Amino acid sequence: MTSTTVTSRKILPTTLAAALAAMLMVTGCSKQNNEETAATDTQAETAQSGNKTKTSAAEQANIDRLILSYSDMVQAAYQDSLDTAKVLQTAVNTYVATPTQTNLDAAKAAYKAARLPYSQTEVFRFDEGFVTANDKRAIGSIDGWEPQLNAWPLDEALIDYVSDGYEGEYNSKENIINSDSITVGSLKQDTKTITPEILAKMNEIGGSEANVTTGYHAIEFLLWGQDTNGVGEGAGNRPFSDYLTTDGQCTSGDTINKDVSICERRGQYLKAATQLLVDDLTAMQAQWQPDSENTLRSDMMARKDTNGLRQILYQMGSLALGELASQRMQVAFVTGSTEDEHECFSDLTHLSYANNALGIQNVFNGSYKTVEGKTIGGYGIKQYLIDTNHKDAADKLTADFKTVEDAFNVIVDKGENENIKVDQMIATVGQASKQGISAEEQNVRRGWIENAINGLKELTTGIENAASALGIDNLDADSGSQF
Template sequence: MTITTVMRRQILPTTLAATLAGLLMVSGCTKQTNEDTNADATTQSEVQSTEATDDTTLSAVDKAHTDRLMISYANMAHAAFKDSLDTAKALQAAIDTYVATPTQANLDAAQAAYKIARQPYSQTEIFRFDEGFVTPNDKRAIASVDSWEGQINAWPLDEALIDYVSDTYEGEYNSKDNIINSENITVGSVKQDTSTITPELLAEMNEIGGSEANVTTGYHAIEFMLWGQDTNGVNEGAGNRPVSDYVTEAGQCTSGDTVNEDASICERRGAFLKAAAQLLVNDLTAMEAEWQPERDNTLRSDLMARKYDNGLRQVMYQMGSLALGELASERMQVAFVTGSTEDEHECFSDLTHLSYANNARGIQNVFNGSYRTVAGKTVGGYGVKNYLADTGNQEAAEKLAADFIKVENAFNVIVEKGEKEGIKVDQMIATVGQASKQGISAEEQNTRRGWIENAITSLQELTDGIENAAKAVGIENLDADAGSQF
């Protein structure tokens, strides 16, 4: 079964001829222990009440293994989205405080809350790429995770549509009018009233004019509003938006280096940030509800209803598509090949090293059957690794486990360099020519690029493993999304 997924980003052209042909699968940066293998009453009721759409070829033993895998997967999804919602609410509270009282301490607190909120959400991206599997259902609030995700995590965004940018900025949107400084803007042939900034307006404007770069919602819009544009290129440093951008007193309100006589622009900036935070909480509230047990017409109930039919394929397809098509290709390879900081996933805050690692961890969570919540509880209890072993495919399970360790080690290096040594991904992806302008030797830059390259290359070693594991359990031609291969 071939499934085409829609990638929500621009792919920059490149003349590089090399092709990274076999990227797949990636691990997280910490192992999970103390797995909870006990099914609760809710879990048992799901097993008993769910009927398969096509289960004639499965034995009772195989069905039992499938039950455990799907329930563990669904419970991990619920826990991860619940953590994402809770940390988004904490971020919203920090934003409310900052907008009401714009001080450096409150900005620091809001930025810290953003960093915390991103970590559980980045682990939920394993649950994407489901659009080709879910059953159409008009009674379900959300059609699929993949169709929902664009309003929450779309990137890269054309920041000129939202607020001021540097004079050297080059993007698709090149008007001086933007959402913050104008009550009416024109995007292509679309005229938009922006006089009142609300969550509904931002949702309506997301990808306005048909451009995927016109992102007005989600984490990255919030990130831009907290950090501002990163004008450091491949040099050290993230965005440095001043607190005065939110000061609502005449003569003290700024737009970067520009002092605004009218403080209304700072009021609008605060309104945008609060609206974006509210919309994020709304969206995560809706998704968390989709994974609550014992509810009808949800993504969870749909998965459980067809678990013996294509549930296993969906899980393995999602693992491969995030690892190969999204993480290895779209998020890492494109930026690595081009040296483009605009293609860095957290380009305003320089937190890309963490989003990479947590995307990888999400895949490992499903493999191991173990998600560790923000509160420290372990949810799951049964993963693809267990399923392979229990169905007589121990060799495939062991190979994948060994490959995960290699990938885990590669991502640990990226995280350690970013967190402990202050060498961020934008510095790692710089070409030798770019780095030389910053006084970095070719030898040093090749070492830095090697950290990214090693992580990408380590994913290749998992390709055969995931494909062979799928074949071992009867899934031919998994056809995971491969992204944009050069």
């Protein structure tokens, strides 16, 4: 990456409809912090407007079924995320032990597979203003837990070697892999031994959200390396020799290192980051086990009659507009910045986009399809709307989701089958012309992204309208930032 702009998510005082009417939503990177979210008590109090004082047996059955189905889907999605992360860990361990192109390709394939279920969990993240404080609970909220797994963009110069033209916040030649200690601002950190604990401690070192040392994207960078192709074809192309520990064969890109310690440390880092990923997902998966106590699931069950419904709708709207349409897509689309695509090293952004959208649709339909093909859930917002006499709102959202699905299907098809990746789709006409792409063709490519953004915006309006129909007059979902 060559630049980093980070903003924090906050709940705007306006409704989503007002935000949509104002202008295109654009903001920086999607990495979040939780300091600016609404207070739990305020959210819970406001949520009462969406729940009737007296609830009939049928109404109670509907909300019970909704919350149970939702919780089962959360549990299944995190179980899939954990299981695929373990497969990734096995592939990484094999690759580090025996660095070959075949083993590198296998680790990359395992990374790609691991991202698919995790990307569908991101709709569950937006819970900070809803969960009840509980000192006995191991994880306070998904929102507070998530940055260690999915923070981006990261300042890769802090981790490993970068190209000569790299421009980031961290610009020292010393990095975690090539040095026994690094200094960030006034902080000096011992990096002699690279462990999951050290990486977790260093995440966001110096208070900079760009100083990401953990999670999927650190692993992605260590497997692919920098993508120096800009808006041209091609992803990162880190050679497998970056992990060779034979004298005279250990490389850092085109450079042959004098000794093998750098390649040994690179392997240590990759294994430590993957172990931490598995550990974190293990902890989250445990939070959603049925009949558990002092967990996020038990808390959701306890709140089902107060702010459970509001939380679910808030999460759907926040991922659709504030996160996916605004922070992940529109920033890159408006600026033509490849640094703002979510999987910028591997060029797998088309899949993370589509699976983020699918995660929202899963909650609407009340159906999550596991990696093994089993359907989990059975009752979602769609059926809840129908059962509470709001079929028109359900039908409108069904149509909106179809529009969004169709738009992302195009993006995925182009990325998977025609090798036209998101970094090529977001290029401005001027940037594309330098790659030999005509203005007419590039406007078609940009139209694929624009259609998806517009579909998400319309979808969010439908979510807000559905919330209003259910008595939640001001959803206040995250609507991103304006410029």
